[in-house]
Every structure is written in structure tokens, then in C-alpha cells.
Amino acid sequence: METQWDILVVDDEEVMRESLAAWLREDGYAVDTASSGREAIAKTKIKDYAIYFVDLKMPGGIDGIETMMEIKHLHEDTSIIIITAYATVDTAIAAMKEGAQEYIVKPCNPEEISLLVNRIIKVKNLQRENTILRKKLTQQYSFQDIISKNSKMHDIFQLINEIASLRSTVLIHGESGTGKELIARAIHFSGDRSQKPFVSVSCAALAETLLESELFGHEKGAFTGASSQKKGKFELADEGTIFLDEIGDISTKLQMDLLRVLQEKSFYRVGGSEEVHVDVRVIAATNVNLEDAVREGQFRDDLFYRLNVINIILPPLRERREDIPLLAKNFIERLSHELSKNVADISENALKILLDYDWPGNVRELENAVERAIVTCKGRILTEEDFSFLCHNGKRKNGWHAPTNMTLAEAEKEIIAATIHRTNGNIKEAAIILGIDRSTLYDRIKRYGIER
Amino acid sequence: MPSILLVPIPPVTMERITSLRLPLQSIFDTDTVIDASIHLDIIAALDMYRNQYNSSILLASLKERFPQHEGKILGVSEVDFFVPVLTYVFGEAQLNGTVAVVSVYRLDDTLYGLPENPRRLNERLVKEAVHELGHTFGLYHCLDYDCVMHSSTTVEDIDIKRDNFCPACSRAVKRHLHARS
Numbered sequence: 001m002e003t004q005w006d007i008l009v010v011d012d013e014e015v016m017r018e019s020l021a022a023w024l025r026e027d028g029y030a031v032d033t034a035s036s037g038r039e040a041i042a043k044t045k046i047k048d049y050a051i052y053f054v055d056l057k058m059p060g061g062i063d064g065i066e067t068m069m070e071i072k073h074l075h076e077d078t079s080i081i082i083i084t085a086y087a088t089v090d091t092a093i094a095a096m097k098e099g100a101q102e103y104i105v106k107p108c109n110p111e112e113i114s115l116l117v118n119r120i121i122k123v124k125n126l127q128r129e130n131t132i133l134r135k136k137l138t139q140q141y142s143f144q145d146i147i148s149k150n151s152k153m154h155d156i157f158q159l160i161n162e163i164a165s166l167r168s169t170v171l172i173h174g175e176s177g178t179g180k181e182l183i184a185r186a187i188h189f190s191g192d193r194s195q196k197p198f199v200s201v202s203c204a205a206l207a208e209t210l211l212e213s214e215l216f217g218h219e220k221g222a223f224t225g226a227s228s229q230k231k232g233k234f235e236l237a238d239e240g241t242i243f244l245d246e247i248g249d250i251s252t253k254l255q256m257d258l259l260r261v262l263q264e265k266s267f268y269r270v271g272g273s274e275e276v277h278v279d280v281r282v283i284a285a286t287n288v289n290l291e292d293a294v295r296e297g298q299f300r301d302d303l304f305y306r307l308n309v310i311n312i313i314l315p316p317l318r319e320r321r322e323d324i325p326l327l328a329k330n331f332i333e334r335l336s337h338e339l340s341k342n343v344a345d346i347s348e349n350a351l352k353i354l355l356d357y358d359w360p361g362n363v364r365e366l367e368n369a370v371e372r373a374i375v376t377c378k379g380r381i382l383t384e385e386d387f388s389f390l391c392h393n394g395k396r397k398n399g400w401h402a403p404t405n406m407t408l409a410e411a412e413k414e415i416i417a418a419t420i421h422r423t424n425g426n427i428k429e430a431a432i433i434l435g436i437d438r439s440t441l442y443d444r445i446k447r448y449g450i451e452r
Numbered sequence: 453m454p455s456i457l458l459v460p461i462p463p464v465t466m467e468r469i470t471s472l473r474l475p476l477q478s479i480f481d482t483d484t485v486i487d488a489s490i491h492l493d494i495i496a497a498l499d500m501y502r503n504q505y506n507s508s509i510l511l512a513s514l515k516e517r518f519p520q521h522e523g524k525i526l527g528v529s530e531v532d533f534f535v536p537v538l539t540y541v542f543g544e545a546q547l548n549g550t551v552a553v554v555s556v557y558r559l560d561d562t563l564y565g566l567p568e569n570p571r572r573l574n575e576r577l578v579k580e581a582v583h584e585l586g587h588t589f590g591l592y593h594c595l596d597y598d599c600v601m602h603s604s605t606t607v608e609d610i611d612i613k614r615d616n617f618c619p620a621c622s623r624a625v626k627r628h629l630h631a632r633s
């Protein structure tokens with residue numbers, strides 16, 4: 001029988017230790033032994049054992065319970081079986097309270113040990129299989145670092161693959177928190193510039209003069225405090241990609257400078273007279289409607305057309321709700337590890353809260369909410385209580401206020417139309433959401449003349 | 453081809469030992485010889501408190517008595533065996549080594565209040581002897597319930613399985629024999 005599971009037998013009595021190890025080795029397990037709690041802890045630090053058999057009474061200052069607690073501290077998911085020659089209910093309870101999975105009295109029945117180990121290994125195999133399947137599922141729905149099973153997002157992933165190696169500028173439009181920079185990174189790292197720099201600049205974060213120097217660099221003495229020459233982001237991104245976030249916020253002068261870079265592929269450093277030539281792919285992003293800004297004269301139309309060669313519109317999270325469970329579980333896996341917490345999953349009721357919420361801050365808000373819930377969570381599973389902050393003050397249906405200026409029939413029509421729109425015309429799904437049967441829904445659609 | 457040496461560890465009848473010779477010779481396809489010339493002191497393995505015999509001590513004694521033997525050595529006794537951590541064992545072997553021991557004691561139906569059944573007792577003894585020798589050929593417990601290397605902790609388990617190896621275990625034994633020949 002081949003197996004990848006390692007077992008450590010910890011007992012100060014050599015005959016006990018070796019006889020148990022030999023018995024387990026015949027089952028095909030890789031078995032190590034330790035003659036003291038200290039040796040067991042030292043071995044635990046260099047190897048992750050699936051099962052520990054720990055003798056309760058050991059001399060040398062550290063007994064079985066202390067050894068077990070220390071091992072649990074190092075590898076919390078491990079299984080520990082306490083073995084002892086003295087069967088007392090008190091010690092059994094104490095061992096189980098501290099996290100022992102089983103408790104056996106030596107000498108024990110050979111059948112008992114085999115069944116015990118088989119049972120634990122069976123659970124561990126299932127857990128491992130579960131982890132692998134989850135990972136595969138996530139990979140199936142992920143592109144670079146973006147996770148989604150939404151069809152619009154998959155169209156975007158396909159578009160990214162098609163345009164990744166082009167030099168054309170890209171304009172990404174999406175609400176705050178939808179992952180515009182992730183898309184920009186995905187374009188860069190999927191294309192032939194992936195080995196070259198990806199430089200990100202937030203245009204809204206800096207004042208106009210600072211942004212100009214930030215983008216194009218400056219010569220020594222160009223302004224007070226410019227004590228040496230400095231390369232700008234465009235130079236740093238040479239042969240790579242520059243990502244200009246919140247492009248809608250830049251001044252008219254900078255719009256002109258940017259247009260020149262896009263047309264001439266060259267610029268002057270602030271205070272400089274020497275033209276700098278660069279080969280940079282520009283990806284810009286905005287959360288405002290640039291076409292409106294052009295119409296209102298706040299954004300240059302020639303720059304807009306230069307930027308808008310390839311246009312990507314990212315859907316907000318409320319329009320890709322099917323991704324919420326996938327994203328939440330991915331955040332739990334990552335953040336639980338980063339925050340050194342033991343949270344492994346999320347309850348169905350908690351997921352329902354997340355699915356019902358409108359997420360105005362999109363994926364970033366979801367990530368923050370999961371992080372906040374993990375920090376305050378007391379157990380291994382996030383429950384609805386951990387997300388109670390989303391429901392406070394009736395904010396659960398964010399942004400929704402009961403209309404006070406329409407008839408009941410008008411309100412019903414609006415709600416039905418919005419639900420059908422949300423389900424992309426899927427009547428069965430819309431009926432479930434509305435809590436009515438399909439025939440009633442068809443009746444209302446006909447009565448109100450709602451388009452499907 | 454290395455042979456299998458059958459060693460009686462008294463108390464045990466010679467009839468019991470000879471009954472193993474042909475089946476082992478046939479299953480392992482190698483010479484099986486009996487050596488009753490050496491008297492093994494079983495008292496050294498007795499645990500007075502448990503009134504059982506420590507099979508690990510018997511394994512060590514056998515190995516010490518036959519240091520030059522090229523093949524496998526199987527000791528057979530009628531006393532009750534144990535290893536310190538377990539209440540009893542049917543036998544014990546040195547994994548991928550040279551020595552193994554089996555006990556007749558718990559294979560006998562009369563121990564469980566049933567009528568004497570010499571044929572069944574002999575079948576069980578052959579299976580346990582092959583199983584323990586299988587460990588000396590480096591075999592682990594097999595998941596195939598029909599294979600003689602399937603783990604057995606009760607006589608009922610022994611009765612279910614065959615007295616021979618599954619194809620995978622059989623190949624492993626053959627590889628081992630050819631590597632050593």
C-alpha cells in the first residue's frame with residue numbers, strides 16, 4: 001500500500017515506541033519516532049506529520065499534553081492520538097479538551113489501532129481531495145489573478161488574450177473597486193512585454209505639477225527642491241507598460257502632454273530641453289464617463305480617441321453576483337493565512353447576506369468585508385453574525401429606498417422589470433427571486449407590458 | 453535462489469512444522485527446509501505479568517542464532533505472542549529483513565469456544581506464515597481483501613483472504629527473489 005502520510009510516534013519507552021512504529025510501517029506509513037516531547041517538537045518544526053501518537057506520561061519536563069499543545073501550535077490541522085497506560089476519565093477529558101483527536105490505552109487491541117488510523121487517514125484523504133478540487137475549481141475560473149465565472153468577464157479574458165501583445169492603447173472603464181488595475185496587469189503579463197516593467201500611476205493622487213514631474217521626470221534645478229535629475233514613470237516603463245489610473249482627473253495641460261507622448265512617443269523632462277524617446281504601451285482607466293467629460297469640454301476629444309482604441313468595460317460586482325461565493329472563498333483562503341487565523345469556510349446564511357448586498361465598493365469592498373469578518377470571527381466558519389455590519393441601519397440593500405411617489409402597481413412593474421433585467425430574461429430565476437410562481441410572473445409581464 | 457528455513461520454537465509439534473513446508477515451497481517457489489537442531493529459549497521472551505511471549509525478542513533471538521543464513525527464517529510456536537503496545541499479535545516480521553515468527557495460539561477455534569477444526573487451523577497457519585514472510589520480502593499490507601498481505605487482526609479476517617499473493621504483491625516477491633539470487 002503506497003501512502004504519502006507521515007506519522008510520528010512519541011514515547012519515552014523504546015519497546016513501546018518501536019513496536020507501534022513497526023506495526024504502522026507494515027501498513028505502509030512512513031513512521032518516525034521521538035523519545036521525548038522536546039525531540040517531537042524539534043521534528044515537527046522540520047516535517048509536517050499527519051498523525052501523532054503521543055504518550056501521556058513522559059519524563060524530562062514536558063509531558064504528553066504539553067507536547068500535544070506545542071505540536072498543535074505548530075501544525076493546527078494535525079491529528080493527535082494520546083496513548084497512556086493509565087486509563088482515567090480525567091486525563092482522557094483533559095487530553096480531548098486540549099485538542100487530542102483520540103485517546104487509547106496501551107496495550108491496545110490491534111484492530112482498534114488499524115481502524116483508528118484508517119479512519120483518520122480516510123478523512124485526511126477527503127480533506128486533501130477537497131483542497132485539490134477547490135484549487136482546480138478556482139483555477140478554472142481564474143485568469144491571471146482575476147477570478148470569475150461570469151460570461152461578460154470571460155469575454156474580457158478572451159479579449160485580453162487577443163490584445164495582450166499589441167501596442168494599442170487600452171481604456172478600461174469600471175466602477176471603483178472592480179479590479180481595473182488587475183485587468184491592466186493581466187494585459188501586460190499575458191503579452192510579449194511581460195518581462196519588461198509594469199508601472200502604475202494614480203493620476204488623482206497627486207497635484208498637477210507633482211504629477212507632471214512624476215510622469216515625465218525632471219532635470220536638476222527644474223524647480224525648488226529638484227536637487228538632481230529624476231526619471232519619470234514613462235522612462236521607467238520603457239519597453240513595458242504604463243497604467244494611468246483615474247485618467248479623467250488630469251488637468252488640461254497634462255492632457256496635452258499625454259497626447260504628445262501618445263502621438264510622438266517622446267517627451268521632455270520638466271525643465272529639460274532634450275527630447276526623451278520611449279516605447280511604452282499605455283493602459284488608462286477611469287471610473288467616470290469620459291464621453292460625457294468630452295461633451296462637457298472637460299476632457300480633450302483627441303486624447304479620448306487616442307486612448308479609447310481598445311475599450312474594456314468592467315461590470316460591477318452586483319451584475320456578476322455568481323462570482324460572490326467564489327471570490328469570498330478565495331479571500332477567506334488567502335486572508336485567513338495572511339492574518340494567521342483559523343477560518344476555513346463561510347456558512348450558507350452568511351453567503352446569502354453577501355449575495356443580497358449591492359456592493360457599491362465592488363470586489364474591493366467585498367475583500368474588506370471578508371477581512372473584517374475574519375478578524376472578528378471566533379470560530380472556523382464565518383457566520384451571518386460576522387457580517388452583521390453589512391446589515392446595520394437597513395443598509396443591506398444598499399442605496400435602495402422605498403419609493404413614495406408611485407402606485408403599488410407601478411412599483412410592482414418596476415421591481416419585476418428590474419429582476420428580469422438582472423436575470424438576463426431568465427423567467428425561472430426571476431420567479432424564484434420574486435417569490436412567485438412562473439405563471440403569476442408571466443401574467444404580470446403580460447399585464448404590465450414588460451419587455452423580456 | 454535463497455531458501456526458507458523453518459524453525460520450531462517449542463512448544464510446537466513437528467507435525468505442525470512439516471505441514472507448512474510444501475505450501476510455502478509452492479507459494480514462494482523456493483526450497484523450504486526445516487532446522488530443528490537449535491533449541492530457542494522461549495522463557496527469555498515470557499512476560500510474567502501478561503503471561504504472553506514477546507515476539508520481538510523471539511525475532512531477535514532467531515536472527516542471532518542464524519546469522520549466516522542467506523534466505524528467510526520463519527519461527528513457529530504454539531504460545532501466545534504480543535508486542536508491547538498491542539494486546540496480541542498472530543505473528544511478527546522484520547520488514548524487508550530475514551526473520552519472521554508466527555503463533556498457532558490464536559488461530560485455534562477452541563480458543564473462541566468453538567469445536568476443534570484442524571483443517572481450518574492449518575489453513576490459517578499457512579496464511580499467517582505466508583503473510584509474515586511477505587513482510588520480510590518488503591511487502592506492506594495490501595488493500596486487496598483477497599490478498600494474503602491484507603491486514604488481519606481477527607481470525608475471521610484471515611479466513612476471508614486467500615493463502616496467496618495478489619498479482620502486484622506476487623510481482624514484488626518475484627522481483628525480490630530474483631534480485632537476491
